Each structure stands twice: as structure tokens, then as C-alpha cells.
Amino acid sequence: MATIDKTQQDAEKQAAAMAAVKFVKNGDVVGLGTGSTTTFAIKELGKRVSDGLKITAAASSIRTEELARSLGIEILDLGSLSEIDISIDGADEFTESLDLIKGGGGALFREKIIASLSKNAIIITDASKKVKKLGAFTIPIEVLPLAYQYVSDQIDKLGGKGVLRIAAGEKFITDNQNLIIDADFGLIDDPAKLSSDLNQINGLLAHGLFINLTSKVVMSEGTDIIIFE
């Protein structure tokens, strides 16, 4: 795998974020993702709000909510929304057909709800996230703690290899008080089929394959902005 220059990658993340925030209009309900790329977008939205942009937002994680509120962005209760005008979120991998792997930051469950509610779901990335086939990045899977072993066994039966996510020496606990299994299925030939198979597993709350949930990917590469839609 090619080494990635972190400074260049951060510059690309920021450029993609700035380009995507231009799509947000007065009066929009905005879905806010989670992660380092989305953080650039939230900060830029905060600037536009202090310059007079009127928006409300729904957050995909506690840390996103805290950041947005600190910048003066009004946060709505995600559970009360039937529709979101536009959402901005990052990804761990994407293909030109707009299939994604998400959830590296562990916020996939709420991110998937936001993407499902969004009329215009925009993904922002640096160039390192574009792949021909998904699967070099393991698929994050949010699971009820009491279903952990059952779900792990079902992942095995589907040909995957799941590992419980650990952070700072402890089980990683999501904002929804659940566990994450990071599942390796190798490079995935048919992401839609795998997504559908995973959706059949009881106790599996959400997985990081996002299929047909993206309107466009705004990718920054060097000094270029490339839009896939």
C-alpha cells in the first residue's frame, strides 16, 4: 500500500470539506457525520453560521454534537426527523459506483440513519479513500453486547473474520452502548449481496457497508476537486 503524506491528506480533507459546505443553503436541515474530514466541514459550517447562515442540524455522534453546538449550530433530535435536506460525512473507502465502507470512528449506526434520511447525502474524502474494490478496510459492525458471540459466529459462517474492537485497552463502546466487531471479508466482489446477508443477522444493529445511500462523493486530490455522482 502506498504511504500517505499526512499533511497532504489533511489538506485534501479540508479542501473536500470546504467544497461540500458550499452546497448547504439557508433553511437546510443538515446531517453531520463524524471523523476528521467531517470536523473540517463542521468548522466551516460554524463560520458560515456566525456569518448569518440559518440552518439546523442532526449529529451522528456525541463528539459531533458537542463540536457543532460549541460553534453555534442548533442541534435537533435525530429521532424526531423524517427527512434531512443535506448531509456531509466522511468514508473509510469508496468506489466510483458510490458504495462505501464507513464506521472507522465507530459512529456508523447513527451515520446510516442520517444517510437514509438525507435527500442529498454528500461524502467528503481525500484521494486515499478511493478504491477499485471495497474490503482492504475491515467492515465495522455494531452489535448488541448480548448478541456478540452469536453475531461473531454468523460472520464466520459468511466467510468473514471478526475481531472485537478495543480502544485504550478496553472494549470500544459506541455512543449507543454497543460493541463493534471489525470484520475482514477480504476484497468484496458483491458488496450489495454481503450487505444484504449481514442485514439478516439478528442482533447485528448496523454494518459499515453503505450501498445506495450516497448522492455524491466530493474527493480532493492534490489541488483538484473531483465529484463522483
Ligand code: 5RP
Ligand atoms: C466514522 C466514519 C468516518 O467518516 C470515517 O471513519 C472516515 O474518517 P476520517 O474522516 O477521520 O478519515 O465513518 O464512523
